[in-house]
Amino acid sequence: MKTLKTNFIALLLLAIGVSFITTSCSKDDGTDNKDFTFENVAGKYAGNHKLNIPSNLLTMLSAALPVDSVTGEKPDLTKGFDDTLTISVVDGKVNVTSWLLGITVQGELSASNTVKIKETKYDELSLGAVVKAKNASIATSKDVKFNSKAIGAVTNVQLRLKAGQIATFTIPLDITTNGDFTKFED
Secondary structure (H helix, E strand, C coil): HHHHHHHHEEEEEEEHHHHHCCCCCCCCCCCCCCCCCCCCEEEEEEEEEEECCHHHHHHHHHHCCCCCCCCCCCHHHHCCCCEEEEEEEEEEEEEEEEECCCCEEEEEEEECCEEEECEEEEEEEEEECCEEEEEEEEEEEEEECCCCCCCCCEEEEEEEEEEECCEEEEEEEEEECCCCCEEEEC
């Protein structure tokens, strides 16, 4: 039972970690992305990713987690996971940096003011100091459309996470996330 609980925690931490990585990349349809506009894309965005997992499972997983050493409270996974994304466009490439994970995902514009992350694979993806995901990948599950460059504009981000192994537990994991991110800086 203890191994099962540990495996659930490892699975959850992987899902949390990768769900914070967000937006970008290209559609491989042979189009020249230099013709696409990108004036709405660049900036800093704050938001919250929610795992598309039933609430009762998220509640159960939350109960299995230890108390946060900083806040002294139990994490509530049903509330989602906050992140700040910094997005830049250089030579038609979209770079998305997740503050939470401290990594950058690169892609291309798939249409004007629209980005997509193709499946980006990692032999090993570090989710903090303890949990490692092997044979993992992330991608957008839906193209991300930036409708405005104004501060306060909201952009919906949907991601897909896959992994073959978390810690020492081999599982087939394929989940999606959904979150709204608000632009707060150019």
